[in-house]
Amino acid sequence: MKIMNCPLNGPRNISEFVYGGEVKTMPNHQTCSDKEWAEYVFYSDNTIRIITEWWYHAASGYWFIAERHTASDEILKTYDPSELFNQRVDFESKPELAEEQSV
């Protein structure tokens, strides 16, 4: 069994975790173009290297970040998202902006 080191629960079997996709910056969906949104949702470099990605420990409902090599499958580092996201991320929707665009 492959073991992943959960920053909250310690070493656990990889089957307890769910892959959550690469860590990437979300464009502002109110202002970005369709192409930019498609890039964010569908497109990926998808190459052989170390990638930073979201993982979820299903049993404890905990999201964290892992650095993993996409060919050797070696997990180099796992850490709490607060190490990357040390400022408040604002997801506030701006309905007035959407209205302006639709007019």
Added chain:
Amino acid sequence: MPFSLLKYGLKNDYPFENDIDLPSPTELKRHYDVVIIGGGGHGVATAYYLAKYHGITNVAILEKGYLGGGNTARNTAVIRSNYLTSEGVKFYKESVDLFKGLSNEFDFNIMYSSRGQLTLAHTDATIRSFRQRTEVNTHFGGKTELIDPQQIKELVPTLNMNPADMPILAGLWHIDGATARHDAVAWGYAKGATQRGVELHQLTEVTDVIIENGKATGVKTNRGNVSCGCIVQAVAGHSSIVAAMAGIKMPITTYPLQAMVTQPVKPFLNPLVSSSALHCYVQQTGRGEMVFGGGSDPYPLYNTRSTLDLKESLLASAVEMFPFMANLKLMRQWAGITDMTSDYSPIMGLSPVENYYLDAGWGTWGFKSTPICGKTMAELVASGGKVPDLIAPFAMDRFDVFRQVNEMGATAASH
């Protein structure tokens, strides 16, 4: 019995001495009209149809390893067309029809075996989707029926009708479902293509794509540079990496897909059987071995390693479906690298680079589309970039306009 076989039986010497092998390797020319990157089923099929129907024979297939050594050799050789969308069904139906005639066309046995494919429903929701697939298939001329548990029992008497406490409620019986020898398909196409003048260069790795003024004009390889009129990329499993050489970013994520095979037993299972809820499909090969596989791995990876997790879950499901299989021994396991798109349909056609054509995103549905893919890609190349109607819905830019062709339910774990 074919007449040629009878003649062979009466001869003293081996009659096919000069006929079975591919031509010996030659030097790379400096220029080709068409360069095909990837000598798998799709690449050689494209070359074959280019030569056969369009008279384009100044073609080089550049293969990093050996002929058909990638996913062509790693799939579980399922041929079917019982998909969900009109676009998908039309496309795969043409492929099934072409497969039927390949042995005759090649004068080489691809061991096409039409046994039917049975997909099991364990929930009402699945039955509803099966109804839709039946209608769409029938509409486009395929032979697909919705059958009840009694009919399933008669078709597959050894099947456990209550696997993992999920009773089988209905089945999608795809009469056109078939299997063939995957290697033979690649060999047949390669032989047909090279006989018509196409060059197959094995152990020839493309290391870069030469682009001038937004046009693809050649490739760099480990055996020198080659200029060309256009390039077809058909490299399943490493599509993103090869496309990146041409500066193209793709909507693909790459996952391993594992499969395995048991020791051979007496023939007992004619149809290919798959369960939508157990994520497992089982078939018996002509040699009597039981082949089974499931869905792709749970996270992306460029690696063909085996995992205990997947073996455990897949074997558990297989034994639930056919309990006596608990007594069989596993002989081999392997994995392929699958380029998954988010809508489970391929990416075919034009790319952002002129004269660079894409045949990618073949995830877990590549083998079954080999003939039609080769035929339509050849049409695309020969016409200088006029996309055939059949593959127009699979253009890469469908993702930019959110017009996906969703085959997820008809693909996952039923291959």
